[in-house]
Amino acid sequence: MASSKPIPCGPCIEGKVNTKADIWCYNCDEGLCSTCSGHHKRSKLSRDHKIIDIKNYKPSVQAIRTECDKHGQQLNLYCPSHLMPCCDECISISHSKCTGIKSLASIVEKTKIEKSKESIEKDINSILQLLGKIVNNKSQNIKRGEQEYKSIxxxxxxxxxxxxxxxxxxxxxxxxxxxxxxxxxxxxxRDLIAEIEGKQKNLKKMQDQLHTVIPHMPQNSNHF
Incomplete structure (x- = not known):
C-alpha cells in the first residue's frame, strides 16, 4: 500500500523547494521528482540504481513516522541500545540509563553516507574493472605489435x-x-698474331732471298 502522505523530492528539499516525488530510489533512500529523476538516470554514478514508481513504494514505519506516538514530540534522537528513534521525553523517561544516545539526523545521514559509499564503491569497482580490461587489451596490442614487428x-x-x-x-x-x-x-x-708473325717471317725470308739473288745476276744481258 502506498504512503498516505506525499513523499517530497530529496534534492529539491535540499534546495529549499518542496516538490512531490514521482519515483523512489532505494540506493539513495529518497524520493525524486520528474526533473531530478531525469538527472538521476543520466548520471553515471546513479544510472544503475534501483528505482520504482512512488505509487508502488511502501515505506517502513520508521521512514514515515516523525512524531513520537506516546508523547507527540518530534523524534530527534536515537537509542543504539534499543535500536529505535526517540523524542526528548522518551530519553528522559525510558532511556535515561542508555548510553551512546545520538542525534537521529546524524544516524540517518550516516546511513545515507554508508549507502552512498557502497554505491560509489560499486561504481569504482566497475571503473577499475573497465580500466583493467583496457590495460590488458592495450598490453595485448603491444605484444601483438612486437610479434608483428619481429615477423616483418x-x-x-x-x-x-x-x-x-x-x-x-x-x-x-x-x-x-x-x-x-x-x-x-x-x-x-694470339692466333692472329701468330699468323701475322708467320707471314712476316716468310716475307722477311723472301726479302732476304731477293737481296741474295739480285747481286749475282749478269749485269749485261746482251750476250743472250
Missing part, C-alpha cells in the same frame, strides 16, 4: 638474403661469361 623484420631479412644470394649468383655468372669471352678473344688475338 625476419621477412625483410629473408628477402634481403635471397636478393643477396641471387645477386651473388648473377655476379658469378657474369664474371664467368666475361672470363670466357676474354679468353676466347685472347685466343683469337
Amino acid at each position: 623484420k625476419e621477412f625483410i631479412v629473408k628477402i634481403r638474403n635471397e636478393i643477396d644470394k641471387h645477386l651473388t649468383h648473377l655476379e658469378k655468372k657474369i664474371y664467368q661469361e666475361a672470363d670466357t669471352i676474354l679468353n676466347q678473344e685472347k685466343s683469337k688475338a
Whole structure:
C-alpha cells in the first residue's frame, strides 16, 4: 500500500523547494521528482540504481513516522541500545540509563553516507574493472605489435638474403661469361698474331732471298 502522505523530492528539499516525488530510489533512500529523476538516470554514478514508481513504494514505519506516538514530540534522537528513534521525553523517561544516545539526523545521514559509499564503491569497482580490461587489451596490442614487428623484420631479412644470394649468383655468372669471352678473344688475338708473325717471317725470308739473288745476276744481258 502506498504512503498516505506525499513523499517530497530529496534534492529539491535540499534546495529549499518542496516538490512531490514521482519515483523512489532505494540506493539513495529518497524520493525524486520528474526533473531530478531525469538527472538521476543520466548520471553515471546513479544510472544503475534501483528505482520504482512512488505509487508502488511502501515505506517502513520508521521512514514515515516523525512524531513520537506516546508523547507527540518530534523524534530527534536515537537509542543504539534499543535500536529505535526517540523524542526528548522518551530519553528522559525510558532511556535515561542508555548510553551512546545520538542525534537521529546524524544516524540517518550516516546511513545515507554508508549507502552512498557502497554505491560509489560499486561504481569504482566497475571503473577499475573497465580500466583493467583496457590495460590488458592495450598490453595485448603491444605484444601483438612486437610479434608483428619481429615477423616483418625476419621477412625483410629473408628477402634481403635471397636478393643477396641471387645477386651473388648473377655476379658469378657474369664474371664467368666475361672470363670466357676474354679468353676466347685472347685466343683469337694470339692466333692472329701468330699468323701475322708467320707471314712476316716468310716475307722477311723472301726479302732476304731477293737481296741474295739480285747481286749475282749478269749485269749485261746482251750476250743472250
